[in-house]
Amino acid sequence: MALPIPTTLDEITADWLTSALRQSEVISEKTTVLARTVEVLGVGEGFAAELARMHLSYKNGSGPATVIAKIPTSVEDNRNGSELLGVYERELRIYERILGEIEVSTPRLYYGDIEVNPDAASQLERIRKMERLPIWLLRLILWFLIRFNKGKTFPSVLIMEDLSPxxxxxxxxxxxxxxxxxxxxxxxxxxxxxxxxxxxxxxxxxxxxxxxxxxxxxxxxxxxxxxxxxxxxxxxxxxxxxxxxxxxxxxxxxxxxxxxxxxxxxxxxxxxxxxxxxxxxxxxxxxxxxxxxxxxxxxxxxxxxxxxxxxxxxxxxxxxxxxxxxxxxxxxxxxxxxxxxxxxxxxxxxxxxxxxxxxxxxxxxxxxxxxxxxxxxxxxxxxxxxxxxxxxxx
Incomplete structure (x- = not known):
């Protein structure tokens, strides 16, 4: 069963984490996340996302003591620009389809999901068509899109390995x-x-x-x-x-x-x-x-x-x-x-x-x-x- 995609860190509850970690087989079907405490990370470090370390305790089994949760930023201008660039789907797909095939050290992705923008696949062609426009018009379009693009946003979430210490x-x-x-x-x-x-x-x-x-x-x-x-x-x-x-x-x-x-x-x-x-x-x-x-x-x-x-x-x-x-x-x-x-x-x-x-x-x-x-x-x-x-x- 598909899980709802959280839009805030508070929505990543112990029950939600139980379902997510079970689906990805990080914990067994008998194991439950009993409680979680949230430690917000990276204030002032990233412009496109919100991060938190979640300290977990379990019942009837064990799992990672901590995980890192990542969701899109709530800062509107930064979120609009990030949506235009497709950064949230890009990161999830790279974890899912590329990083496991090449020699580079990254944290393990425990769980990831996104509500895909139905227009995302056609956006590349639109960008290429925009390349034909004069620079002055491109400047105007970009300014308008970043400042006034108040359309639908698409939630996403990553639950990843905590690399500490x-x-x-x-x-x-x-x-x-x-x-x-x-x-x-x-x-x-x-x-x-x-x-x-x-x-x-x-x-x-x-x-x-x-x-x-x-x-x-x-x-x-x-x-x-x-x-x-x-x-x-x-x-x-x-x-x-x-x-x-x-x-x-x-x-x-x-x-x-x-x-x-x-x-x-x-x-x-x-x-x-x-x-x-x-x-x-x-x-x-x-x-x-x-x-x-x-x-x-x-x-x-x-x-x-x-x-x-x-x-x-x-x-x-x-x-x-x-x-x-x-x-x-x-x-x-x-x-x-x-x-x-x-x-x-x-x-x-x-x-x-x-x-x-x-x-x-x-x-x-x-x-x-x-x-x-x-x-x-x-x-x-x-x-x-x-x-x-x-x-x-x-």
Whole structure:
């Protein structure tokens, strides 16, 4: 019997968990979740979802002492944008159909369900048709959809393995070079397992990161004024100059990177908040697959470095990280991607990131003094530091 899909964390009751965990054979038919207590997680860390650790007790058997529950965010603007991007179905399908087939460490999915948007399968074709529209009209359409799209929302839920006592990364705090290297070696396994001909086939819920370069460019342009108003103080003069240059050449840069570079599956939100590390050292697991796509591997690499590495780290040390990633990629079987190509594509990707960073202004970051605002501020400061490489042509 199909279970109702909870729309709040409070609706994930002990009775509901009993049925869900029995259906997925995590607990036996005789075992009952007797009680659960809720520990809300990730306040200010994620923009598309609400998370909680649920502490469980059982009758007539045993099961996981804790589980992680994930449902869509209740923040309206963020929920609307996430629904438009199809992030909730994407994550569930990736857990169900892809992650079990490739070498990447992730939490076990105990139970997942979603009310599927009946228009989701046709949305990809609509997006491709929108690509033909002029940029000014795309900007207007996006602004309207994000601000005034008050249509039906589609509930979803994931119940997952709790990775504790492993420690979650902290993007605001950042990480040292050893931990950064461990993360890059881990994502190299994902990239290598799906490299080139092994890349997953397109589905409506998993598409190329270049499926709509004009649409993404329009979104970034539409957010430009607010971005500069709210975060422009964090940009150096040379980064501002580079930012202005991306207004005209970013679409071609996106197309070029996807045409010239071997494609693979991307995590899409490869940053410290979505990683776990063992307490005694070493990478443990990667979470949150809502923004996954396929495209050039350097997209994940540049995104991580610009979001996690202290501004004081030298470009020589960044080169050492790129070399460490490249060695891991080759060790996993990739032989058609020279290190010098990785360097060149990384520099190109920096400029793409700079242009698209403006899109953070479309998000509801919560309180001005909260973690969401802090996260974006340190991200921009770290990105600004890496722009010296792009401006020097390295």
């Amino acid at each position: 492993a420690e979650a990364g902290d993007q605001v705090q950042g990480c040292d070079l050893d931990r950064a290297g461990e993360a890059l070696e881990a994502v190299a396994l994902l990239h290598a397992a799906t490299w080139g001909d092994r890349c997953p086939q397109e589905r409506y819920w998993l598409v190329s990161s270049a499926v709509a370069p004009r649409l993404f460019h329009a979104g970034a342009l539409g957010a430009r004024r607010g971005f500069l108003k709210n975060f422009g103080r964090l940009l150096s003069d040379h980064t501002r100059e580079l930012y202005e240059s991306t207004r005209t050449d970013n679409i071609e840069r996106t197309i070029r990177l996807h045409r010239e570079v071997p494609q693979c599956m991307l995590h899409g939100d490869f940053r410290l908040d979505n990683m776990f590390f063992a307490r005694d050292g070493g990478f443990r697991a990667l979470i949150d697959w809502q923004l996954s796509s396929f495209g050039p591997a350097v997209s994940d690499i540049a995104y991580f470095i610009c979001g996690s590495i202290d501004p004081g780290v030298s470009e020589a040390e960044i080169d050492a990280l790129l070399a460490r990633y490249h060695r891991a990629l080759e060790s996993a079987g990739v032989s058609d991607y020279p290190l010098e190509d990785l360097h060149a594509h990384y520099t190109e990707q920096l400029l793409l990131l700079l242009a698209r960073m403006a899109s953070v202004d479309l998000l509801d970051l919560g309180d001005q003094d909260g973690r969401g605002a802090d996260l974006v501020s340190v991200w921009i400061e770290r990105l600004d530091a890496r722009m010296a490489r792009a401006s020097s042509g390295r």
